[in-house]
Amino acid sequence: MAQALASNYNHFGCKAPVVKGVSNCTAEEISSLQWGSLGVTNNPNPATNAYYVPKSTSTALWGQPSWLPFGVMTDVGEYPQQTAPQQKDWQYLSSSAVQAMMTRMPTTGSLASTYSWQQFLIPYFLQNQTTVAKYEAAWGNNVTTDIFVEALRARIETAYFGGAFADIKLKELFFGFENTFAAGVSSGDYILGNDYSLSNWTTPIMTD
Amino acid sequence: MYTGSNGDDEIGYLRIVNQASYANKLTEINNGTNLVNITQPDPSLDIVLQELNAVSGGLQFPPNIEEDDQLKIYDQRNIKVVPYTHQSSSSLKSGDKNELQVDTFAGMSHGDNVGFAYNLPVFEKPYGCFGCYQNPDEFRSVQVDGNQYQVATSDSDNFLTVQLDSGYTYQIKKQSTVYMIIGGNQTYAVDDYHVRATPFPHLDPIYGAPWPFYDFSENLQANEDVFTQRFAYIAEEQRKTKNNVIAMSVMAGFFLILAIVTISVYKLKDPKRRANSDEETLMRSANSADGLIEE
Numbered sequence: 447m448a449q450a451l452a453s454n455y456n457h458f459g460c461k462a463p464v465v466k467g468v469s470n471c472t473a474e475e476i477s478s479l480q481w482g483s484l485g486v487t488n489n490p491n492p493a494t495n496a497y498y499v500p501k502s503t504s505t506a507l508w509g510q511p512s513w514l515p516f517g518v519m520t521d522v523g524e525y526p527q528q529t530a531p532q533q534k535d536w537q538y539l540s541s542s543a544v545q546a547m548m549t550r551m552p553t554t555g556s557l558a559s560t561y562s563w564q565q566f567l568i569p570y571f572l573q574n575q576t577t578v579a580k581y582e583a584a585w586g587n588n589v590t591t592d593i594f595v596e597a598l599r600a601r602i603e604t605a606y607f608g609g610a611f612a613d614i615k616l617k618e619l620f621f622g623f624e625n626t627f628a629a630g631v632s633s634g635d636y637i638l639g640n641d642y643s644l645s646n647w648t649t650p651i652m653t654d
Numbered sequence: 655m656y657t658g659s660n661g662d663d664e665i666g667y668l669r670i671v672n673q674a675s676y677a678n679k680l681t682e683i684n685n686g687t688n689l690v691n692i693t694q695p696d697p698s699l700d701i702v703l704q705e706l707n708a709v710s711g712g713l714q715f716p717p718n719i720e721e722d723d724q725l726k727i728y729d730q731r732n733i734k735v736v737p738y739t740h741q742s743s744s745s746l747k748s749g750d751k752n753e754l755q756v757d758t759f760a761g762m763s764h765g766d767n768v769g770f771a772y773n774l775p776v777f778e779k780p781y782g783c784f785g786c787y788q789n790p791d792e793f794r795s796v797q798v799d800g801n802q803y804q805v806a807t808s809d810s811d812n813f814l815t816v817q818l819d820s821g822y823t824y825q826i827k828k829q830s831t832v833y834m835i836i837g838g839n840q841t842y843a844v845d846d847y848h849v850r851a852t853p854f855p856h857l858d859p860i861y862g863a864p865w866p867f868y869d870f871s872e873n874l875q876a877n878e879d880v881f882t883q884r885f886a887y888i889a890e891e892q893r894k895t896k897n898n899v900i901a902m903s904v905m906a907g908f909f910l911i912l913a914i915v916t917i918s919v920y921k922l923k924d925p926k927r928r929a930n931s932d933e934e935t936l937m938r939s940a941n942s943a944d945g946l947i948e949e
Contacts, residue, residue, distance in 0.1 A: 571851040602853035610856035619868070651832075651868065653731055653771045 450494045457491040459541075474545060480505055482525050482539030503527065523605060528597040537597070543588040570595060614650070622649035709735050712814070715821040725759050725814060732768040732778065736761055738814050746824070747889075752882040754817065754889045756824050761812035764830040775838040776867060778830045782806025783864065789840045796865050803866060817881075819888050825875040833864040840864060 451470040454460070458479055460471035479485035484503060504524050525544075526536035539547075569577035570591065582591055603610055607627045614623065628646035712727040719725070725738040738759035746754045765778030779786050784806040796803040810829040817824060836852060841862035850861050882889060 567851070596855065599853055599855045603855060607853065610854040650772060650774060653733060 453493045454491050457489075457493065458485065474548070475541060478544035478548070479541040480524065482541060482544035484524055484526060484538075485541060523601065525597055528600040528604075529593055537590070537593050540588055543586050547585045547589060567595070619651050621652065622647050624648075712826060713823050715816060715823070717819060717821040719757075719816060719818040719821055721757065721818075725816065727814070729765070731771070732765050733771040734765065734768065736763065736765070738762065741813065744815075746878055747882045750882075751893070752886050752889045753893065754882050754885055755892055756815050756817050759814045759816060761814070761828065764810075764812055764828070768832070769838070775835050777833045777835065777864065778870065779833060780806065780812070781810035781829050781831050781869065783831060783833065783866075784809050786864070787840065789842055789862075791842045792840070792863065793842065794860075794863055796863065798866060817885055817888065819891075820885055822881075822885070823876075824881055825873070827873045827875070829869075829871045831869050832867045834867045835864045836861045 448468050451468060455462075455469040455471055458471055458476065460469075460475045462470065462472045462475060476486060480487065487503060487505060504527070526538050529535070529537035566578075566581050578591055582589060624646055625648045626646075628644040709726045709728050715725060721740045721743075723740070727736050727738065728734075729736050738761050741758045741760040743755060743757045746752075746756055764780055768778045769775050782805050786805075811827045812829065813825075813827055814823060815825040816822070836854070836857050837850065839862060843862070850858055852861070
């Protein structure tokens with residue numbers, strides 16, 4: 447096992463400190479590499495066991511529910527696939543850039559990372575270029591905020607809402623229908639104040 | 655207590671007692687800023703909480719309405735209070751013995767921003783968006799089923815017809831179109847996604863453009879025969895009043911003419927006027943005689 451971990455450590459270029467003589471990638475390193483550039487599934491380590499990380503465009507397609515606490519991952523959420531419809535136009539983020547985005551915020555030490563993402567989007571959409579420039583400087587030149595925000599929008603559209611278009615029957619317009627996205631949006635950490643109050647019943651025309 | 659309904663959901667929202675509106679159920683109102691839960695108006699409450707003051711459910715108002723009164727209705731669908739102002743007067747069963755005067759009040763808006771009620775960026779406007787604000791920077795065209803959307807050239811119905819004496823509503827009619835604007839404001843910016851704080855990149859092409867969601871039409875009208883029969887006593891009073899007015903007018907006209915004739919005759923036959931006239935004749939005759947002598 448130690449040899450396999452060391453092999454992955456070298457293969458994926460991890461830099462985590464060696465603990466008790468065992469070199470091992472951290473979860474943050476692996477997930478950053480995969481999320482920003484598909485660096486794990488597109489470049490599996492042949493020395494270990496390709497079965498565990500078969501060549502794929504997403505960890506969601508690895509498909510071994512016994513590995514994961516939440517079962518099979520059905521959601522393709524990697525960043526490059528959200529940046530452009532054609533693969534040749536995908537934008538990539540290096541592992542170091544993703545780790546910088548996850549850890550280095552202008553408000554370091556004061557806010558949780560999820561809340562800082564919200565803090566970033568507010569000045570971005572208000573076109574406060576001074577504040578946005580601080581984020582870009584903290585994340586590094588590898589990150590283009592315009593493309594990054596577009597990727598987030600595309601991700602939310604597909605992952606949370608199942609797309610921007612839907613066929614809705616007239617009866618559903620009048621009497622309502624059960625939406626599938628409220629459960630996804632009404633989630634998060636209750637202690638952090640995330641919203642749980644969204645109803646899963648949508649009534650576009652009538653109110654009750 | 656018998657509520658007169660078949661179930662809890664069929665109870666009317668508002669009732670009027672001693673010319674004050676009360677909610678039978680907890681009523682939600684958007685006062686433009688907040689959602690307000692109201693059961694009845696309380697004078698001791700802040701004005702923000704008195705949204706139901708002089709507000710009706712729409713079917714009945716306090717009697718003896720004046721033409722300059724503003725009628726206010728709680729629109730349960732849009733969770734808003736809608737004001738109406740007097741527009742015209744007309745008659746039901748015109749020429750009949752039960753001829754009844756009713757008055758039409760025009761709605762001051764079709765709802766405008768009704769997004770609060772639906773959690774959607776929707777706006778209710780006249781059919782075809784008559785009189786809507788047109789963004790001068792807009793270069794996109796809206797099509798429905800492949801055809802260019804036609805903006806209406808005339809206003810659509812949005813009125814309330816009431817019998818003023820009794821306060822009962824005869825007809826409510828409203829025709830509007832509900833529009834959706836992704837982003838909530840009319841704007842047009844080519845490829846500038848910085849302003850599009852929405853999670854739908856595929857809807858960017860229609861961002862900031864009002865596109866027709868659905869047409870809305872409602873027309874609630876009482877049976878004319880039944881309505882006029884029920885208020886026959888008012889029609890009778892109106893007819894009596896009308897007859898009295900006509901009779902008084904005729905009499906007033908008659909006496910006015912009589913007065914004019916009398917004054918004229920009096921002036922013509924006035925003895926003083928005749929005496930003066932005789933003296934004037936004598937004076938003229940005397941003057942003429944003097945002239946002859948001088949010649």
